[in-house]
Amino acid sequence: MTAIYLINPRAQPQAYFGADIYADSGFGGVQLVADLTIATVAAFVPDDFTLRLCDEHLAAVDLDTEADIVALTGKTSQAPRMLELADEFHRRGKLVVIGGPYASLAPEAVRPHCDILVQGEIEEIAPALFADLRSGRWAAEYRGSQADLSLTPIPRWDLYPNSRALIGAVQTSRGCPFTCEFCDVPTYAGRRQRHKAPTQVLAELDVLYGLGYRSVFLADDNFTASRARARELLTALAAWNHSRPHGPVAFATQMSVDAARDDDLLQMCAKAGLTVVFVGLETASEDSLRETGKRQNLGIDPVEMVGRFLDHHIMVISGLIVGFDADGPDIFDRQRRFVDSAPVPIFSLGALVASSGSPLHRRMAHSGRLLPDQPYGTAQPWSTNIVPKGMSGEQLLNGLQQLGTDIYHPRAFGDRMLRMLERLGPYTGPPPSNEAVAPQTSLGRDTAAIVKSLAGLGAEERAMLARVGRYALRHRPDALPLIQTCLRFYAQIRHVYAQAGFLPTTEGA
Ligand code: SF4
Structure with missing residues (x-):
């Protein structure tokens, strides 16, 4: 054999x-999203x-x-x-x-x-x-x-260590029609989006539900690229999720910001149980958006767009990039002001990176701006594989580190949490359940311990936890799952930053 x-x-x-x-705190290896x-x-x-x-x-x-x-x-x-x-x-x-x-x-x-x-x-x-x-x-x-995605079978989750993954995964489509220069998705998955039939998606969800997952990432490149198809699938997801015998699933996915123009679509997302969405806002600079071909982000007020998701109890997580050719040394202040105004607790901040196979990689190679010692084009927060144009490499990386330190200071993070909670509309998804789910209960305990450990980092962290906790208990107990999600991300980010030598403890501050 x-x-x-x-x-x-x-x-x-x-x-x-x-x-x-999780592993570094002694809880063993954990995957955020099952592979x-x-x-x-x-x-x-x-x-x-x-x-x-x-x-x-x-x-x-x-x-x-x-x-x-x-x-x-x-x-x-x-x-x-x-x-x-x-x-x-x-x-x-x-x-x-x-x-x-x-x-x-x-x-x-x-x-x-x-x-x-x-x-x-x-x-x-x-x-x-x-x-x-x-x-x-x-x-x-x-x-x-x-x-043709109708050929894709149900993944063999029976062979996967599901008790160590926080979130299950279903891919309902592949491809994205947009052409953001830094993105490799259109190169390998194509611009013509392909879809699974709703029945296929529900069959995969049935398996994950049976394994105990109550959070599922819809691992699409751009979930709402085809609005008609998104509507059809959301109708099926809502019916499925409202009829779960042991409580609903909380969905997360990725979509472009233009989806916020469609209030009816957001309403359908909320009804299906979608509570978290990754949106690539990227930058406050319109010149940089234009340069990178992110046309769907032009001519909009990104803060207002985030607010529209929040009105439907959908929390936004966003990408934030510095180092476009149009970015001069003032970009760090501009991005900081943008972050300070946005009701977005979690930004994945990084330097512009030319990912292998992306149009940006080709342009950088053609102009001799690829760094030979960074061959992979890996999206690392504190490095890039290109020579920046509007500032020196040192300015870029120093500015990036300072920006990260500033936006993830506990006070700044707490402010964004409260800004999000103040705008967050009521939850309209399937009624939640308190039923414990066997494989996920021990991970839930580990997550609670990790969130609690933030208090050990210093006085500012304790103040942030107390402020957010007080507000949530008084005004928004329905938002506790989202708050826990944000704090779990925050703990991971603080951990990574601490390993890189940033954000020293604020004890005694
Ligand atoms: S960044 Fe997002 S919207 Fe842009 S091409 Fe990639 S998947 Fe599409």
């Missing part, structure tokens, strides 16, 4: 949307293969595996570790297969590290790939196209 060891390598670093703080990629690829592996999954965020990679074939997948942020593991398994005589977003975006970088390079999506090439692996007469390369 052919044996495959399928690995999701560790991301480096896990900054804003990671969960390193959909290895669970999906596993569903294509024929029954006559032996299969074992490893999510390295949750368990150490077994370098002594007896499997004949080691398959690795990963995004750009996982590339360094993915290639390191590939080389190690090669040395140990394994057949190494690499696929996934990074392999598709930077095949020339991956090629020397694997026997079989899989580019593109797996759906249409899986039968040939596994038949060849079974026979031992494989090709060095397989190329999948942008697949």
